[in-house]
Amino acid sequence: MTENHRSKSSPEAQDVVGVVDELLQKAVACGASDVHFEPTGSDLKVKYRLDGVLSPVESLPAAVADNVVARLKVLGGLLTYRNDIPQEGRLELDGKASGKVTDVRLAVFPTIYGQRAVVRLFYCNEELMALEHLGFAAQIESRLKTIAAQNQGVLLLTGPAGSGKSTTLAALLRYIVRTLPGKSIVTLEDPVEIRVDGATQVPITPHGQMTFPTALRSLLRQDPQVLMIGEIRDAETARIAIEAGLTGHLLMSTMHSGSPAGALLRLLEMGIEPYQVTSSVSAVVNQRLIRRLCDGCKRMGPGGEFEPVGCDACLGTGFCGRTLITEMVQLDSDLRKSLLAKADLDTLEVLLRDKGHATMLTDGKRLVEAGVTTQDELEKVCGADRIT
Numbered sequence: 001m002t003e004n005h006r007s008k009s010s011p012e013a014q015d016v017v018g019v020v021d022e023l024l025q026k027a028v029a030c031g032a033s034d035v036h037f038e039p040t041g042s043d044l045k046v047k048y049r050l051d052g053v054l055s056p057v058e059s060l061p062a063a064v065a066d067n068v069v070a071r072l073k074v075l076g077g078l079l080t081y082r083n084d085i086p087q088e089g090r091l092e093l094d095g096k097a098s099g100k101v102t103d104v105r106l107a108v109f110p111t112i113y114g115q116r117a118v119v120r121l122f123y124c125n126e127e128l129m130a131l132e133h134l135g136f137a138a139q140i141e142s143r144l145k146t147i148a149a150q151n152q153g154v155l156l157l158t159g160p161a162g163s164g165k166s167t168t169l170a171a172l173l174r175y176i177v178r179t180l181p182g183k184s185i186v187t188l189e190d191p192v193e194i195r196v197d198g199a200t201q202v203p204i205t206p207h208g209q210m211t212f213p214t215a216l217r218s219l220l221r222q223d224p225q226v227l228m229i230g231e232i233r234d235a236e237t238a239r240i241a242i243e244a245g246l247t248g249h250l251l252m253s254t255m256h257s258g259s260p261a262g263a264l265l266r267l268l269e270m271g272i273e274p275y276q277v278t279s280s281v282s283a284v285v286n287q288r289l290i291r292r293l294c295d296g297c298k299r300m301g302p303g304g305e306f307e308p309v310g311c312d313a314c315l316g317t318g319f320c321g322r323t324l325i326t327e328m329v330q331l332d333s334d335l336r337k338s339l340l341a342k343a344d345l346d347t348l349e350v351l352l353r354d355k356g357h358a359t360m361l362t363d364g365k366r367l368v369e370a371g372v373t374t375q376d377e378l379e380k381v382c383g384a385d386r387i388t
């Protein structure tokens with residue numbers, strides 16, 4: 001890991017402008033999703049989040065820490081004289097970086113060592129536009145396309161925050177726009193993360209008038225054929241969403257859950273009747289993002305599997321970019337029967353295992369064998385939240 005220490009003499013004010021600019025441009029150039037500015041008392045640590053992992057890139061002298069954060073606050077239109085409250089804003093990037101980036105958000109937070117700032121970068125990633133480029137196993141991709149062409153039903157995506165669910169939903173919507181032109185598509189999102197040409201995207205303000213349930217109820221009167229809801233978080237949204245899926249709308253959404261069976265049970269916990277779940281939900285897709293080995297430096301290890309090394313191109317991490325591992329559960333008669341009988345999570349998991357359900361781990365093994373990622377990465381990604 002390289003950590004370039006700048007000279008400890010305080011840069012002049014104009015240097016701070018240049019330093020901040022350079023750090024942001026460099027972050028965009030290597031595709032970082034976040035830039036962290038963390039005051040420690042002895043310095044201001046700058047870290048990039050690359051492929052989900054935070055890596056230190058710079059240590060700036062403590063003497064300029066306040067100036068650096070102040071510069072960010074100016075760029076983000078925040079109150080520079082308020083250092084005692086959290087603030088959030090947006091900033092514009094200049095220069096060549098701006099073309100690739102669709103949105104830049106800034107959040108500052110007071111700590112005992114001064115203010116901490118995080119800049120979040122959102123990219124317009126052409127490669128991720130198409131469903132075919134996300135990395136789904138062929139069988140799951142073709143089943144998803146079949147579901148996307150249906151006129152009703154509910155497709156649920158699960159996985160923790162940052163597992164690429166929004167990208168998958170956007171790709172599914174684009175697929176529908178492309179293959180079924182003329183369908184009316186409406187999305188409700190908090191906030192709208194990825195623009196989809198051909199869909200009407202509505203931002204939700206959870207603490208305002210436009211909540212998921214109120215927006216959803218009035219939208220259904222607009223007669224959309226395809227509805228995407230950013231996330232089903234509460235019982236009321238769940239109820240309206242399931243009803244929509246039962247009454248001639250194709251509804252897609254995400255839920256927080258570690259597994260497909262968990263998502264189905266979550267709907268029951270939210271008060272949805274089992275028969276409504278079994279008659280509306282077409283499938284649940286569970287997904288995670290897994291780091292790809294850097295093609296520039298990976299090497300064959302003694303065990304016959306590729307391992308990470310680290311080079312300049314991957315900032316010494318040995319990994320470059322991410323891909324998907326997924327599992328998909330479609331409701332068949334056995335699963336429906338178990339849900340109607342109010343089976344618990346263990347029973348559902350055992351049922352799926354006995355039916356030969358291909359888990360995310362199975363999907364990931366295909367990537368390990370192909371030298372795309374490592375067994376360690378796979379275990380790290382699947383390990384924490386999966387019943388095996």
Ligand SMILES: [Zn+2]
Nearest residue numbers: 294297311314
């Ligand atoms: Zn490398």
